[in-house]
Amino acid sequence: MSNREVVAENLVKRYGDFYAVNNVSFHIKSGEIFGFLGPNGAGKSTTVAMLTTLGLPxxxxxxxxxxxxxxxxxxxxRIAGVALQEIGIDPLMKSLELLTIQGRLFGQSRKEARARAEELLSLVKLSEFTDRLVGKYSGGMRRRLDLAMALVHEPAILFLDEPTTGLDPASRRDIWHEVRRLNRDHGMTIFLTTQYLEEADELADRIAIIDGGKIAAEGSPADLKSGIGSESINLTFTDSExxxxxxxxxxxxxxxxxxxxxxxxxxxxxxxAAIPAVVTRLQQAGIQPASLTLTQPTLDDVFLKVTGQRFQSESEQAEVA
Amino acid sequence: MSVYTESIGSIQKLDERAKTMPFILQVIMMTWRSLLTIFRTPAAVIPSLIISVFFLLVYDSSLSRASTFLPGLGDNSYLGFILPVAIVSAALGGAGVAGQSIVRDIESGYFDKLLLTPVSRGALLLGTIISGALILVIQTSAVMIVAVLMGLQSSTGILGILGVVLLALLLGTGFAGFTVGVALRTGNAAATQGASFLFFPLTFLTATFVPVSLLSGWIATAAIYNPITYILEAMRAMLNTGWDAEIMLRGLLSCVGLGVAMFIFALISLRTRTRLK
Structure with a gap:
């Protein structure tokens, strides 16, 4: 039986007096998509650096x-694939060179590495651009190439640090699609950090909310939301009587x-599920509501509850500023 | 106590299915990839080549008359005496290429990408260091060709000229190791460039313009402890006076010692970088 788990146990990363990551623990099961959600500077990337051996706890x-x-x-x-928030490609090289070197370093023969490189380039739709230096690629193309490099050795566990930050909505959906496919078809355990609530909600089986270096809440998106309290049906009427x-x-x-x-x-x-019954009851009583809406708790409500502040992503902050 | 301790202990490990390349192949691959990018930015290499030819021309034309009253020089040509200084200066300038290419990799994020592969840390650094030293071989060869055109006659023939190039390669490895170490510590191009100048005093606290026997005072003392002294002597012997086992050995040991020390410095710098990250 293979183990594709990621376990953190009281992880701490301290710079002088500053705790970037403060006593973080979690247990990610094999084949799970684990969302690590938090605003900028919460400690997400530092945690990824420690888990992927780039930084020492x-x-x-x-x-x-x-x-x-x-x-x-x-x-x-050898078993982890990593796509960091900062894209890791040398602008003076070409995509095929980067992927082949990557494959060779993971022990593939020249032939295997070449075949795998071509397969991945077609997967991320970059086959036509092999003659161009990657420095000339667009942001989305670089991101896709970077992801391809993380997949060269068919990792058992994939770390994606803010994989869609700065991408347009179409590219973002492409990445989501690919993350789901890797998880479903290859059983990859995926550790995904994000500062987008909807991304965590959309992809993750389980979420940990990190804020100020500490985990503030953990659970499935549904559990976290239901922990906030019940949903509500909102009825509007023409008068208060x-x-x-x-x-x-x-x-x-x-x-x-x-x-x-x-x-x-x-x-x-x-x-x-209760809406039909409510509507029927009102009709029987001869009361006609002007509108009916359903409010479900969002992860934003969860975030508000556990951290005492509204979640604000980078893009929203930029809009405010 | 953590609740996960038990589960960590009982977890089964994944197969070590992925292999890695043999170390020597890793070094070759990393050297190749480093050369590839260096050749795609020739502007990074050409200035130091020009500078070293410039040094040679200026030193020789301004100081060669002095050779007539420099007692230590005897019948030997001043060109053969000053040529090694130009080569060592070139090594200093050229070594910066290695540090700069590490800075470039750190800035592009590719360095981290490589660190995330099973590549040996030693091979990763050696690839950059060796590619820097190989660039230096090209530079040294160019300087030698200019010197031969200027009338250099090596007293040990072509073998001596090759010997000088080999010493330059080894010396370049040492300097490159130093700039790589600084690059890893600072991750900053300007700091790396600045630090390369720290080696410049070494090329002057030695028998730069006159033989060791003519030095006096604290410079003479400094020259004794300066590995560059022995490297210059070995190069000069090959060009001017002929083979001398003891001088050759001292020169070679100085180069190798410097190279090993600087490589260790670079490795420690990488470790520090990981600890601080």
Whole structure:
């Protein structure tokens, strides 16, 4: 049985008095997509550096595929594929050269490395651009080549540090698609850091929210959201008298309700499934709502709850500024 | 106590299915890749080549008359005496290429990408160092050709000229190791460039313009401890006075010693970099 787990145990990275990563622990199971979600400077990249042997932990320990990242670093490097936030390609080289060297360093023969390189170039749709120095590639092309380099040796465990930061929506969806495919078809365990809530929500089986070097919450996206509280059905009426009538009709069906001028909020678990019953009941009572919306907790609400602040991604900050 | 301790201990390890290349092939591959990028930016190499030819021309034309009253020189040509200085200066300038290419790799992120592969750290650094030294061989050869055109007659023939080139290669390895170490510590092009100048005093605290026997005072003392002295002597012997086993051995040992010391410095710098990252 092969082990594709990533385990961190009280990891600490300290620079002087500053704790970039402060006592972080998690246990990623084989074949899981684990989302490491946090704003800029939360400690995501530092954690990736330690797990991938680029940086040494100040304290604590971690294993990747069962190998200790400090004492068995050479083995970790053989089974892990890594695409860092900072793209790692030499602008003065060509894609085929980069991929072939990469393959050769992972022990492939000249022929194998060449074949694998061509296969990957077609996978990331760069086959036509092999004659060009990669320094002339666009941002999206570089990102795809960088990902291809991480996949040369068919890693058991893939580390993706903010793989879609700075990409346009179409390229981002391409990467999402590829991440899912690698996970599904190759059983790769994927450690994915992101500063996008929707990305973590979309891809990850399990999420850890990191803030200020510490893990603030951990669980599946659904669990994290349901931990926030129940969903709500929001009904709007044309006058407040109707709100009161609706409230008395519906109070038995919900956990809790709240009237706020012309809006009535119904809090209940599994709110979506309860909508038909609510509508039927109102029709029977002859009450016609002006609108009906469903509110489900988002990861942003989770973030707000565990860190006490709204999640703000880099792009949003840029817009504010 | 951590809750994961038990599970870490009981985890089965993945097969070590991936092989790695033999060390020597890794070095060759890294050297090749480094040369590839250096040749794609010839502008990085050409200036130091021009400078070393310039040194040779200037030293020879401004100082060659002095040879008539330099007692230590005897009947030998000043060209053969000053040529090694031009070569050592070239080695200093050329060695910067190795450090700069590490800085370039750090800046592009490719250095980290390589660190993430199973490539040996030693091979990774040696590739850059050797490619820097090979560039130096080209430079040294060019300087030698200019010297021969200027009338240099090696007293040990073509073998001596090759010997000088070999010493330059070894010396270049040492200097390149130093600049690579500085590059790894600073990750900064300007700092790496600046640090290469630290070696310049070494080329003057020695028998640069006159034989050792003419030096006096603290410079004479410094020259004794300066490995460059013995490298210059070995080169000069080959060009001017003929083979001398003891001088050759001292020169060779100085080069190798410097090379090994600087390679270790570079390796330690890489380790420090990892610890701080």
């Amino acid at each position: 100040t304290e604590g320990r971690a294993t990747v595929g069962g190998y200790d990242v400090v004492t068995e670093a050479a083995y970790v490097r 109707m709100v009161n009538r609706a409230a008395s009709e519906l109070s038995a069906m919900v956990d809790r309700l709240q009237a706020d001028r012309q809006v009535l909020r119904l809090y209940l678990t599994n709110a979506a």
